[in-house]
Amino acid sequence: MLRNPSILPGACLALMSLSAAAQTGSAGSGTAFNPKISLILVGTYADYGSTAEPDVGGVVLGPETEFKPAGLSLGESELVVESNVDTLFHAKAIIALENEDGETVVAVEEAYADTLTLPAGLSLKFGRFLSDIGYLNRVHAHAWEFVDAPLVYRALLATQLRDDGVQLRWVAPTDLFIEMGAEALRGQGFPAGGDPRDGVNGYTGFLHLGGDVGLGGSWRLGLSHLKADADNRATGEDVTTLFTGDSDVSIADFVFKWAQDGNPANRNLVFNAEYFHRKEDGNLEYDPDLVVPDNQTSTYSGKQDGYYAQLIYQFIPRWRVGVRYDRLTADNAVSNPAAGTSLETLADNSFDPQRMSAMVDFSNSEFSRVRLQYNRDESRPGGEDDDQVFLQYILSLGAHAAHQF
Amino acid sequence: MKAIISLCLLLAAGFVQPATAALKVFACEPDWAALAKELGGNDVETYSATMAQQDVHKIQARPSLIARYRQADLVICTGSELEIGWLPALADKGNNPRVLPGQPGYFEASRYVTMLEVPTRLDRSQGDIHPNGNPHVQTNPRNISPIAQALAERLAELDGAHAADYRQRYEKFSQRWSAALEKWEARAKPLKGVAVVSHHKTWVYLYDWLGIREIARLEPKPAIPPSGAHLEKVLASVKQSPVRMVVYSAYEDPRAAEWLAQRVNIPAVQLPLSVGGAKGADDLFGLYDVTLDRLLNALGGQS
Numbered sequence: 161m162l163r164n165p166s167i168l169p170g171a172c173l174a175l176m177s178l179s180a181a182a183q184t185g186s187a188g189s190g191t192a193f194n195p196k197i198s199l200i201l202v203g204t205y206a207d208y209g210s211t212a213e214p215d216v217g218g219v220v221l222g223p224e225t226e227f228k229p230a231g232l233s234l235g236e237s238e239l240v241v242e243s244n245v246d247t248l249f250h251a252k253a254i255i256a257l258e259n260e261d262g263e264t265v266v267a268v269e270e271a272y273a274d275t276l277t278l279p280a281g282l283s284l285k286f287g288r289f290l291s292d293i294g295y296l297n298r299v300h301a302h303a304w305e306f307v308d309a310p311l312v313y314r315a316l317l318a319t320q321l322r323d324d325g326v327q328l329r330w331v332a333p334t335d336l337f338i339e340m341g342a343e344a345l346r347g348q349g350f351p352a353g354g355d356p357r358d359g360v361n362g363y364t365g366f367l368h369l370g371g372d373v374g375l376g377g378s379w380r381l382g383l384s385h386l387k388a389d390a391d392n393r394a395t396g397e398d399v400t401t402l403f404t405g406d407s408d409v410s411i412a413d414f415v416f417k418w419a420q421d422g423n424p425a426n427r428n429l430v431f432n433a434e435y436f437h438r439k440e441d442g443n444l445e446y447d448p449d450l451v452v453p454d455n456q457t458s459t460y461s462g463k464q465d466g467y468y469a470q471l472i473y474q475f476i477p478r479w480r481v482g483v484r485y486d487r488l489t490a491d492n493a494v495s496n497p498a499a500g501t502s503l504e505t506l507a508d509n510s511f512d513p514q515r516m517s518a519m520v521d522f523s524n525s526e527f528s529r530v531r532l533q534y535n536r537d538e539s540r541p542g543g544e545d546d547d548q549v550f551l552q553y554i555l556s557l558g559a560h561a562a563h564q565f
Numbered sequence: 566m567k568a569i570i571s572l573c574l575l576l577a578a579g580f581v582q583p584a585t586a587a588l589k590v591f592a593c594e595p596d597w598a599a600l601a602k603e604l605g606g607n608d609v610e611t612y613s614a615t616m617a618q619q620d621v622h623k624i625q626a627r628p629s630l631i632a633r634y635r636q637a638d639l640v641i642c643t644g645s646e647l648e649i650g651w652l653p654a655l656a657d658k659g660n661n662p663r664v665l666p667g668q669p670g671y672f673e674a675s676r677y678v679t680m681l682e683v684p685t686r687l688d689r690s691q692g693d694i695h696p697n698g699n700p701h702v703q704t705n706p707r708n709i710s711p712i713a714q715a716l717a718e719r720l721a722e723l724d725g726a727h728a729a730d731y732r733q734r735y736e737k738f739s740q741r742w743s744a745a746l747e748k749w750e751a752r753a754k755p756l757k758g759v760a761v762v763s764h765h766k767t768w769v770y771l772y773d774w775l776g777i778r779e780i781a782r783l784e785p786k787p788a789i790p791p792s793g794a795h796l797e798k799v800l801a802s803v804k805q806s807p808v809r810m811v812v813y814s815a816y817e818d819p820r821a822a823e824w825l826a827q828r829v830n831i832p833a834v835q836l837p838l839s840v841g842g843a844k845g846a847d848d849l850f851g852l853y854d855v856t857l858d859r860l861l862n863a864l865g866g867q868s
Contacts, residue, residue, distance in 0.1 A: 277662045281635055331635045331660045337628030339658075370628025378627040417625065423816050425620035477790045477818075525788060526650065527689060560646070562653035565626050 195243040198558035200302045202235035204228050209547035210540070216311070217508040217541035218490025219464060220403065220444075222318025222350035222395050228307070228550070234259060235552075238269065238302065242559075249273045251287075254300070269300075269322070281331040291321040291349075292329070292341055293364050293384035294434055295413035303563060305430070306519055307533045307550040310468035311486035312436040315513075315539075316409060318350035318395075321386065323362060337370035337380070350395070351407035351440070352388035361389040370565075376422045380565060382413040390442065399451050401502040405442010405460070411435065415565070426477055433469035440464075444494070446501045458503050462492030470517075478523050486515040488539070505541050513539035526561075529554045588724045591633055591664070593642035593652065594621060595840040596703040597674060597716075599849050601641060603738045604717045608727045612637075617815045617842030621647055622693065622788065626654035634659035637670070639723055641716065644673030645680065647700035669723055675700055677715045678708040681769050692786030703839065705770035706746060706853045713738060745850055752857055755864060762803060764791075764813035764822055767838060771856070780808050783821045791821040803829055810834050810863040815842035832863040 206228045214227050228235070235258070242252040254269040272287030290298040296313060297320050309319045325345035332338035347353065347361020366384035373379060386409040393403045412435045419428035439462070446456040466488035474480040489512045497507035515538060521531035535548035587610040592598035598613035605611070612633050615621050621643075624630075634640065634655040642648050656665055664670035680698030687696055702708045717735035721728035757776035764783045772779055781802055785795040803825070811833045813822040819835065826833035836856050837843035846855040 276665065278660070279662070281660045283660045329660070331631065331658070333636045335629070335632055335636075337632040339631075368628070371632075372627065372629040378625070378629060380628050417627075421618040421816075422616060423619040423623075424625060425623040425816065426818055525689070525693060560649045562626070562650055562657070564654050564658065565628060565631075 195241045196559035197242075198240045198556055198561060200236075200238040200240065200300075201553075201555040201557070202237070202302055203233065203553050204235055204307060205232050205551040206230050206307075207549045210544060212540055212544060212546075214539075215502075215505050215541055216315045216488065216513050216539045217505060217511050217543075218462075218488065218492060218513065219315045220395055220401050220502050220506050221315065222353075225314050225318055226397065227548075236269075236301070238300070240559075240561075244276065245273065248275060248277060250276055281333060283329050285327040285329070286325070288322065288324045289327065291323065291343055291345070291364055291386070292327065292366050293321060293386055293409070294411045294436075295380070295382055295415055295432055296434070297321055298564075302554045302556070305470060305472050305480075305482050306484055306517055307531065307552050308517075308535070310434070310470075310484070311488050311513060311515055311539055312434065312466040312468055315488055316351070316436050316438045316464060316466065321349050321364075323347065323349035323352070325360075325362070335371075337368065339366075339368040339370075341366050347389055350393070351386075351409065351438070352390050353393035354391035354402075354404070357391075361391075363387045376419045377416065378418075378565070379414070379416045382411070384411045384413075385409070386411075392445075396502065399447050399502075400449060402445040402448055403440070403442055403460070405440060408439045410437045417565075424474070426474075428474045430472040431470070433467060435467045436465065438464045444503060444506070446498065446503050454498070454501060456496055456498040456501055456503055458494050458496035458498075460492065460494050460506065462490060462494070462506070464488060464490045464492075480521050480523075482517075482519045482521075484515075484517040484519075486513075486517070486539075488513045508541045511541070511543040513543070515539055527556045588720065589636050589638045591637035591640045593640070593648050594703070596849065596852070597641040597643070599840040599852075600709065600713055600716060601639075601720075603849065604713065604731055604734050605720055606730070606734055608724060608730060609639075609720070617837055617839035617846075620816045622650060624648070624651045626651045626658065630655055631658045634664070635661050637661060637664050639670050639672060639719070640664040641672045641674065643675050643700050643702060645675040645697040645700040645702075646695045647675075669719065672716060672719050674712045674716075675702050677711045678702050681773060682766070692784075693788035699766060699769045701767050701838075702770055703852075704768055704856075705774040706742070706749065706849075707774060708770060709849060710739065710742060710746075713742070741850075745853070749853055749857055752861065756860055759810075759864060760806065760808040762799060762808050762811045762825060764811075764817045767814055768812060768836075771836075775860075780806060783811075783813075783825065790818075796821060796824060800825060800828055810860075812836060812860075814838040834859050834863045836860070 208230055236256040239255045244250045251273040253271040256267045256269045258265055270289050272285050272289040274285040275283050292298055313319055323345040325343055327341055327343040329341035343364040344360045345362035347357050352362045364386045368380060368382045370380035388407040390403050390405055390407055394400045415432040417430045441461050444458045444460045447454050468486045470484035472480055472482040490509050492506055494503055494507035497504045516536045519531055519533040521529055523529040531552045533550040537546040537548055587608055590601045590609045590611045592613045594615055595613040598611040601609050601611045614630050615624055683698035684694050717731045720731040753775050760778045760780050762781045763779055766782060766787055781799045783791040810831055811822040811826045814836055815838055822833040836859060837846040837852055840846055840852050843855045846852045
């Protein structure tokens with residue numbers, strides 16, 4: 161917890177003016193020498209048709225998977241600082257200020273360094289970072305095409321896999337884009353997690369291929385895998401559920417972008433889809449702290465499959481519309497599906513959670529976006545309908561961001 | 566993990582280029598690819614990341630661009646933040662230390678010319694402004710001369726074995742360029758003092774070269790698309806002080822320019838902006854030939 165969060169932007173403005181002065185012969189924008197700094201502000205109005213607990217049938221949800229607060233709310237305010245460190249390293253930190261039960265909490269979203277000079281197309285990254293598995297995993301929430309994460313991300317990765325670790329990545333010297341990488345992780349990020357971690361408790365590997373099709377098309381295909389080790393991984397808002405065992409996630413992702421004449425400024429189309437398969441094997445304990453009290457233990461062996469597919473179309477400059485479909489299926493064996501507990505939710509294979517979303521957004525410039533979104537959510541156990549409406553703004557102050565494909 | 570690392574290293578070793586291969590040039594804009602071809606001949610292999618039909622401010626860091634960036638020996642960009650939305654993303658993913666800013670493998674063309682429209686006040690309420698000045702430097706052919714000289718020296722530095730060839734090609738290019746400049750400036754005399762409206766603030770260097778006066782722009786602020794209200798304002802102002810044509814570039818939606826042109830009965834002129842932006846603009850010489858043809862045609866169409 162930071163006592164005086166207002167110090168941060170102040171210090172950054174001072175840094176920005178320093179770097180402006182460091183530029184030669186003209187006014188600078190904080191890009192020449194010292195850190196590039198930007199502040200992302202996000203706010204949402206949310207309306208839900210149902211007030212039932214937002215559980216998802218067939219899974220035990222990880223931390224930070226609750227819905228956005230109903231009504232008006234300020235989301236995470238992210239401070240992004242980025243710079244070359246010296247001749248060897250480049251570093252980036254993303255500090256988030258968020259509201260949690262009326263208090264402002266400071267969280268280090270990402271803080272990593274990567275190498276500048278490794279030969280042969282290699283680069284090494286270390287620190288805390290968003291894993292490169294999947295397609296959306298490394299994309300920050302403010303750059304998503306919808307207000308909320310796809311169901312597979314929320315249910316199987318607790319929104320995004322973020323952990324402390326090391327990543328080695330290699331890009332092939334070929335005209336076809338070929339990228340391979342592997343990560344060794346502390347194992348704190350869901351679906352790993354739990355008792356004091358020693359050694360490496362999460363491994364990932366990924367392969368990306370990509371290229372162009374004709375004048376206006378481009379694509380990327382990805383395959384990735386996460387092998388995670390959980391030891392009394394605790395989840396749940398009020399009542400805790402512990403999991404000890406193995407969790408394996410495999411992801412296939414595909415993105416295709418099209419722009420008329422290859423010029424996305426006027427009209428463009430983005431299609432992307434990801435398929436997730438997760439396998440978990442181990443033991444569960446419900447309510448170990450006797451809050452309810454209703455302590456239950458069970459063995460658990462399960463598979464969850466899910467996917468989402470979305471299409472975003474910019475039909476005139478600044479205006480985009482998008483649709484998305486989400487679906488999840490589970491096949492879980494739970495030896496003790498005690499009624500009224502998370503074990504019962506997990507064992508519920510009776511209904512496939514699904515969701516349909518539509519959105520329209522307006523971006524006055526690269527620095528501001530306003531979005532209206534509607535969800536028909538049927539992800540709760542038993543498939544209870546929930547009509548959800550969101551209105552969101554995303555503002556970016558400071559240095560110009562360079563977005564990845 | 567170990568297996569993956571050794572596999573990577575093995576693959577990398579297998580892909581290493583033979584020492585005699587041509588210098589791989591990655592140009593951010595087609596103009597610099599064309600210039601590298603003039604100066605490098607068969608000693609370079611050029612690739613242009615963008616085309617004249619694209620808005621260079623808004624390119625995506627596509628996988629194909631990362632793959633090309635990864636292999637480049639020399640990256641030539643306009644700089645002055647024109648490519649700020651995508652070049653850093655390529656540098657981030659491309660894992661190519663030879664072409665990072667500050668290395669000999671990174672060449673920024675706008676550093677060799679006198680920048681115009683350098684803002685004295687940086688404020689995004691003024692639209693998408695570039696702190697180092699207007700980056701569209703290639704619209705004045707007089708800017709090409711110092712850039713060509715510096716690029717020839719850079720090519721010679723990177724590829725010492727062919728240094729003499731690069732300098733020789735530069736000498737030849739420089740003579741042809743001086744002759745062409747003389748011809749263009751003689752042809753362009755009638756354009757001096759002509760008043761125009763443009764779509765985006767793309768042409769400041771061209772207008773500076775030819776003495777054209779820009780009365781208004783169709784965009785209310787840089788990179789903010791023309792709105793109905795703003796167009797009405799522009800229409801009112803050109804009724805007050807008449808202009809001879811509306812100028813827009815190959816990648817811009819022509820509708821706003823045509824709307825205004827029809828209302829005051831003047832031509833809307835599409836200029837190539839970059840090499841490849843119009844028929845005949847296949848190299849740097851063609852680019853300015855076509856630009857002048859179109860401007861002079863528009864001027865001649867009314868008297």
